[in-house]
Amino acid sequence: MEATSDRNWDLIVIGGGIVGCSAAYYAAKNGMRVLLVERDAPASAQSGRNLGFVRQQNRDFRELALMIGAMPIWEGLEAELGRQVGWQQGGNLSLAFSEADLVARRAWQKRATEEFGLDTRMLSAAETLALVPHLAADCDVVGAMYTPSDGKAEPARATRAFFDAALENGAAFAFGEPATGIEFSAGRVSGVQVRDRLYRADVVITAAGAGSAALLRKAGLNLPQEFIRATVARTAARPQQRIPACVSGQLAGIRQDVNGAYLMSVAGGEYDLRFDSWRHMRWYGETRKSNPDAARLDYLAPLKRLLPRKAASPLADFPPSRDRPRAEAFRVDQARQEFSRLFPALADLEIETSWAGIIDVMPDVIPVLGTVEGMSGLLVGTGFSGHGFGPGPMAGKVLSELASGRKSPVDISSLSTLRFVKR
Numbered sequence: 001m002e003a004t005s006d007r008n009w010d011l012i013v014i015g016g017g018i019v020g021c022s023a024a025y026y027a028a029k030n031g032m033r034v035l036l037v038e039r040d041a042p043a044s045a046q047s048g049r050n051l052g053f054v055r056q057q058n059r060d061f062r063e064l065a066l067m068i069g070a071m072p073i074w075e076g077l078e079a080e081l082g083r084q085v086g087w088q089q090g091g092n093l094s095l096a097f098s099e100a101d102l103v104a105r106r107a108w109q110k111r112a113t114e115e116f117g118l119d120t121r122m123l124s125a126a127e128t129l130a131l132v133p134h135l136a137a138d139c140d141v142v143g144a145m146y147t148p149s150d151g152k153a154e155p156a157r158a159t160r161a162f163f164d165a166a167l168e169n170g171a172a173f174a175f176g177e178p179a180t181g182i183e184f185s186a187g188r189v190s191g192v193q194v195r196d197r198l199y200r201a202d203v204v205i206t207a208a209g210a211g212s213a214a215l216l217r218k219a220g221l222n223l224p225q226e227f228i229r230a231t232v233a234r235t236a237a238r239p240q241q242r243i244p245a246c247v248s249g250q251l252a253g254i255r256q257d258v259n260g261a262y263l264m265s266v267a268g269g270e271y272d273l274r275f276d277s278w279r280h281m282r283w284y285g286e287t288r289k290s291n292p293d294a295a296r297l298d299y300l301a302p303l304k305r306l307l308p309r310k311a312a313s314p315l316a317d318f319p320p321s322r323d324r325p326r327a328e329a330f331r332v333d334q335a336r337q338e339f340s341r342l343f344p345a346l347a348d349l350e351i352e353t354s355w356a357g358i359i360d361v362m363p364d365v366i367p368v369l370g371t372v373e374g375m376s377g378l379l380v381g382t383g384f385s386g387h388g389f390g391p392g393p394m395a396g397k398v399l400s401e402l403a404s405g406r407k408s409p410v411d412i413s414s415l416s417t418l419r420f421v422k423r
């Protein structure tokens with residue numbers, strides 16, 4: 001039998017990642033009656049599992065305004081939420097190992113400084129070695145792109161901080177069950193179905209990460225969102241040897257966390273073949289051509305899912321997800337090798353744990369954010385394509401503003417769903 005909640009909400013947010021929790025926080029703080037629906041627990045998916053880079057550097061220029069808008073939020077976040085999130089503005093460094101690397105980085109740096117006023121600058125090899133403690137003098141680095149205003153934070157703590165603050169501002173949460181449908185009445189949103197219960201609201205934000213496309217498809221919006229499984233490894237802590245900047249090498253990103261451990265992850269990951277993999281194939285031809293290393297096709301994934309698994313890693317700082325994504329041992333090795341080559345003084349550090357997260361990707365590798373034409377009351381913030389932790393708080397703020405009928409505080413015109421539905 002279907003039950004209907006006895007109260008009407010101003011806003012229902014689907015998804016308790018950094019985008020959903022921050023949207024719930026800002027909306028509740030603005031006085032809206034907010035319900036957040038999360039199928040597992042806050043930060044159990046990408047927002048608790050990512051590398052923690054908060055970078056403007058090397059972003060697609062179409063999402064740069066969103067990310068630049070997020071920086072003042074990060075800078076004031078611990079004061080605003082009254083909680084520690086491990087924020088540190090240690091800069092972001094993208095190492096170059098060839099003349100071609102330098103050319104690409106110089107082109108980005110030129111546009112970012114001239115058009116967006118960023119503090120990004122190019123460093124020589126000597127300057128790079130002077131800036132990054134423990135970087136090996138013989139690691140073949142020829143220079144780097146460096147953005148001092150970039151930073152880092154602890155993903156699970158930041159997401160939970162938004163969640164706790166939303167709760168304190170009066171938001172309500174429904175955990176443990178997935179939203180199963182977005183309901184419409186007379187052409188506009190009327191609520192969210194969670195199994196046999198209907199929660200009513202005039203505005204719904206879908207911020208369900210890799211769960212968004214299936215929900216939106218049921219509601220009539222077909223987004224070509226796909227999934228990449230990415231692996232992260234974490235070493236034992238060595239707080240006495242500090243590296244403040246986030247570093248991107250040839251393959252891997254490396255960040256030292258608040259406890260002094262090093263997290264590392266190879267850019268890209270595994271595309272696990274599914275029975276419905278044909279669905280969005282036509283959208284990804286260009287993406288595969290321009291970035292062939294972004295995803296390795298795992299043809300055996302449907303079979304591997306049937307194999308028994310080892311227990312999940314006991315050391316992670318986030319709740320488990322019902323997806324139980326499998327960390328890939330060879331990705332841990334790849335990241336580890338690069339880490340040891342770049343930082344031989346740290347090569348003796350043991351890998352203590354590893355995990356994976358399912359990245360929600362769009363064909364053009366930037367998110368969809370905002371209203372949906374013809375679906376009054378529906379807002380989406382999804383498809384952050386592996387780099388949504390940094391802009392997440394600003395995406396949440398944008399969505400909360402739109403939910404209360406105001407304008408987006410930053411330009412999101414390039415992030416509209418229209419780029420997919422009108423083809």
Ligand SMILES: Cc1cc2nc3c(=O)[nH]c(=O)nc-3n(C[C@H](O)[C@H](O)[C@H](O)COP(=O)(O)OP(=O)(O)OC[C@H]3O[C@@H](n4cnc5c(N)ncnc54)[C@H](O)[C@@H]3O)c2cc1C
Pocket residue numbers: 014015016017018019020037038039040041042043044045046047048049050051052053054055177178179180207208209210211212215230231232265321356357358359381382383384385386387388389390391392
């Ligand atoms: C390994 C890895 C490294 C990364 N590194 C970085 C980085 O360094 N910097 C950066 O900026 N970004 C990084 N990212 C990307 C970043 O983590 C994501 O873009 C960001 O966290 C997305 O946040 P979100 O709130 O949109 O989604 P998520 O964090 O995925 O949250 C979505 C939530 O929705 C819930 N959900 C799904 N379906 C339903 C449903 N039907 N009903 C209810 N709830 C549902 C899920 O359980 C989940 O909690 C990385 C990602 C990974 C996996």
